[in-house]
Amino acid sequence: MTDQTFNPVTVEEIVDHSFKYANDGYRLIQIHCTKTPEEMFIIYTFEKLDLSCESIKANVQVGDTVQSISKIFHPAFLYENEIHDLYGVNFSGMIVDFQGTLYETAVKQAFSITASDKE
Amino acid sequence: MAFNVISKTVMKSLFSKPATAMYPVIKNEFYPNTRGSIEMAHIDNCTFCGICSKRCPADAIAVDRAEKRWEIDRIRCIACSFCVQLCPKNCLSAERQYTAPMTDKSHKLFTIYGQVVSQEDASQEDVSQEDA
Amino acid sequence: MGERTIIPFGPQHPVLPEPLHLDLILEDEKVVGAVPSIGxxxxxxxxxxxKxxxxxxxxxxxRICGICSFIHSQGYAQTIEGLMGVEIPARVKYLRTIWGELSRIHSHLLWLGLMADAYGFESLFMHCWRVREKILDIFEETTGGRVIFSVCKVGGLWKDIDNETLKRIVTVLKDVEKETKKMADVFTRDYTVQKRTRGVGVITYQEAIDLGAVGPTLRGSGVVQDMRTLGYAAYGDLVFEPIVEKDGDCYARTIVRVREISQSFDLIYQAINKIPDGEIDVKVKGNPNGEFLTRLEQPRGQVVYYAKGNxxxxxxxxxxxxxxxxNIPPLLKMLPGADLADVPVLALSIDPCISCTER
Structure with missing residues (x-):
């Protein structure tokens, strides 16, 4: 099943891959971050209208700047703002930038790797 | 397009019994499956193993093996009945009736069974059970 | 050109069931822009x-959401079962389908009521919710909860519905179906309803795709996409077609939901006819490891679950x-050009569930 393939890419390649998916008729269905005690990944999932679906996965760190794909896929801006608020990954060139006010959490970057994870 | 399609339904409900029940007069009927509140049904069988407290998704149950005490925090309990299904001795049950409304969080917060009874009214164990 | 004003809409607004905030930029009575905030x-x-x-x-x-609670638990269970390679019994798949479709009926009836309330049709709102009450009674009888069922678990179900009860459910549902038809008639034929919904908030075919719309919002614009055609649970064995309307306005979105209710009744009858006997759970051994992505169709549209075990x-x-x-980007697309008085109808037409959105 292609659903479960997460193709590894680098952060710089994300925009190129997004372009390719956009040209192939895919649309973005979600972006999210995931973490292990050591590493953080950002995962983009694209889906075609015939329901085939593919994901790409890149390694990121807190404080990294990733180029936004919201100019290619309009709905991306909400996901990117969400990741910025919860994981502390910055995005450059978002079409709507909430500047960290989408989710105002008591603890900043509440979902990112914390000191307790490393122990 | 038509005007006032709903008028037939409205006229019908005007001359029929209301769909709602007159609550304090007519009490709601619960089904045998209804998960109203979690109760300790057979305290004699309980071995105070603590599985219910460890697996509770809401951390609502506290079990003390040494003091033989089983407490449930009614405010935290989400009545998912996970503890009822997990209990190895089948001593918990989900009662049909919902927990009565409470005005404070003090002693009604806990149901205490076993040898130790509620500190507030330690004299009568039965009373504290009824209250809860 | 008039003067520009900014009107805050929500988070507390009579028409909104949940806290969505929109900063509406107005020129006279027309909305020219909107900035959402959630959180x-x-x-x-x-x-x-x-933890x-x-x-x-x-x-x-x-408990993420009160309306689509069952499909959330079904999705979670499916994701973890997929992650651990657990094959669940056929009866479980059918029962999950039946509960899932009942959830869809109750969610759509709830939404139809709220929509009627949004354009001030109070009696229709109450009648929709009166009909919905029968579905909630079925839930309470079979699972023990009216809204939160707590009946799904990883590897199966906690409770079975015996075949007698299933037969009785069919007779109850036939009644509900008749009642629902009467309500549906008002939504499809009534002049006042059409006056408020036709031609309002149009989203074209291409816009719906580009803005990432899902569910009835997408199907209302003529795009054929329904996650149930992936054939998860028992949907692979049942016969159905995704429901599609062409116009892309609020009326089309309402009609999609109205027709989905009758489709759900049909799916439940099919599932009850075909349901096999058997076990309702399998033993799950070990812990999840790896990553897994699942897509399901909720009453409001496609939902994506991703789990990563270690x-x-x-x-x-x-x-x-x-x-x-x-569905928030499509909503932002609908708003510019609309009258201020239509904003509540537009905001509700995507069936917003903000508790779901923010988790």
């Missing part, structure tokens, strides 16, 4: 997965992309 009910439930055993977590996940009983990550999150 009023952010609870961080996804983070809780690191809760994966078996307990299902009770937390299903070989312990705690998951690393559980991600829920709810339908409303995907």
């Amino acid at each position: 009023f009910v952010h609870r961080g439930l996804e983070k809780l997965v690191e 809760r055993d994966f078996n307990e977590m299902i009770y937390v996940i299903e 070989g312990t009983k705690y998951l690393d990550r559980f991600r829920v992309r709810t339908p409303t999150f995907a």
